Amino acid sequence: MAGQDRTRGNAPGGRERKPTMADVARHVGVSRALVSIVFRGAEGASEATRQRVLEGAAALGYRRDSLARGLRSNRTRNLGILFDLRRPFEVEFVEHTYPAVEKYGYHLLLGAVTPHRNQARVVEELLTYRCEGLIVLGPEPDGDRLESIADEVPLVEVGRGVTPGRVDVVRNDDALGTRQAVDHLVHLGHRAIAHIDGGTNPGARDRRAGYREAMTDHGLAHEIRVVAGGYTDEAGATAARQLLAEGLPTAVITANDQAVIGLLDVAVRAGLRIPEDLSVIGYDDSRFLRLPGIDLTSVRQDIPAMAELAVQAAVERIELPETEPRSVALPPQLVVRNTTKTPKNAE
């Protein structure tokens, strides 16, 4: 028995060579093709053989090779998602993307944008893994041209649309969000309502516009006050310092929750009480963002619904390339907690 020598290349790390379908087939006594049939769940195998194959595979510790599979079938069923690990909103979005992706029988590949890996770089990486579709959270408009990518693979932009053409866009109605915030504050009796904006961040332009329009509609055009901000606590802090220096409003709407941290940091150190001295409304209602002693009033985006829509759009575009891309904007909802209150000066 000149033992069939299995001592092959055995690349680094290959402890014992992984078993293949051929190994399973030999072990069970059937053809390779049949093993393939069983693992694909295709028809053409009797129930008895199916069981024997599965048992044999389990005994050998066989695992289907996704590389070979993807190569031959020319499908990976991979969906890539680009996001920033530091943004609570995006992280929450990613978590809710998993169930949607599974529902359609795809796999989710995470592409993390970090200070050292920009969007273009991450896209390139995900395409190397042959993702069949990409979901981009908070796409960056300048420089990184996603247009050329959209030719290669279906693209879904979340938060805002930056790429003209064949791209799906899933976002929330940002203008409506800040409008709700203004409505609520005006209803409480506020007039001096400032907005710490989000600069060029995703959704920020519309949030700014919604604020402006709502103020105007309430006859408070002369009270409009937009302070340059951003989506970080530093930006919120800087804007807060500016407000303190130039004179406080009775209420502030920030462009996102993260900026609230900086705002509160400055406010607390300045001896202000929230909401007695200042009402505050954030945006995103981040679940992971807890502020000690404070329950933040914030505008909530329907993340699970958005995730589902984004995946659905990508899958649809993958499987029916001819259909037209859509753009949807879900209505957000103001969640009132206790950082908003009738202002002191109101009688």
Add this chain to the structure above:
Amino acid sequence: MAGQDRTRGNAPGGRERKPTMADVARHVGVSRALVSIVFRGAEGASEATRQRVLEGAAALGYRRDSLARGLRSNRTRNLGILFDLRRPFEVEFVEHTYPAVEKYGYHLLLGAVTPHRNQARVVEELLTYRCEGLIVLGPEPDGDRLESIADEVPLVEVGRGVTPGRVDVVRNDDALGTRQAVDHLVHLGHRAIAHIDGGTNPGARDRRAGYREAMTDHGLAHEIRVVAGGYTDEAGATAARQLLAEGLPTAVITANDQAVIGLLDVAVRAGLRIPEDLSVIGYDDSRFLRLPGIDLTSVRQDIPAMAELAVQAAVERIELPETEPRSVALPPQLVVRNTTKTPKNAE
């Protein structure tokens, strides 16, 4: 010229079939093998041809197929990392893992553990992508047996070692961390120092032990007070309520920063001032965790160094399977800010 019909299978999503090395070779007028040589950076191609090939590839929009590559070479150079998207420490760790991984010429595949995807599931997924090594942040000890995985692929556990045998472990010296915290507080004059522990979370046992030992060494064995906690703000809040009900210490050391949020939440609502009424020390010094009006004293782990060591261990075990696994514990460092102060009752 019966136009060579390129209208192949064109799976769903395949807009225009992706160009292959054969296409590039034909376009440039060389053999497939040579194109391969150029893209691998192997020697055996003249500088002139190398340029022509690269230009031709760029013109066609050619991208190397990682599936075919991995299949044939039996190497993917993928490293998988398991982590929890919600844990700031682990997220920060992941960010620092990228540069290390690149340095060794590998790719990082993120495996996110979420409430709906447990560790075992994520491991399975990463192995499907043929990761050659796995880095597990905060490995779960019970149930999910990683032992069997360690036979298939090199395993590095970060935070604590839970799997006996051929596994590398990279962690910080947790006992030393809480010891430093106790030392600092005792030095300030505290005696009634409580510890809100981390339950069964990674590192929590050693942090608890370090606290106990340090207290004993300072002759404060009778002051030892460990309250059941966890790594979440809820756990911190619950423990804080218990402390309030049973009588406050003058200082509290939590098992991680996240728990501090809950602790402060309860403390602030109870009208306590920090650090005047209560000194607080956290663990991890999370960069992304900012508390308004508060600069938290915390124990910092050297994340970049740990990430580098983890990757190095994985790569070493992949490329030199025979070397013995190691276990290292880096010294943490207490970062003193302003949540600690001499207690009021001290003269």
Add this chain to the structure above:
DNA sequence: TCGAGCTACTAGCTCGATCTAGTTTTGGTA
């Protein structure tokens, strides 16, 4: 007894890049 119509199964080409074992070209030297 034949063959039609099944089900259960198999042979062997294929996906795209890698890699071994060659072959041709080049350039330098006797």
Add this chain to the structure above:
DNA sequence: TACCAAAACTAGATCGAGCTAGTAGCTCGA
């Protein structure tokens, strides 16, 4: 000019699973 080694390049097998086209064996009806 002849020769040789090195450099530049190529043919073709190969990785593991998927898939098409086909065969073997069975049942059933006429």
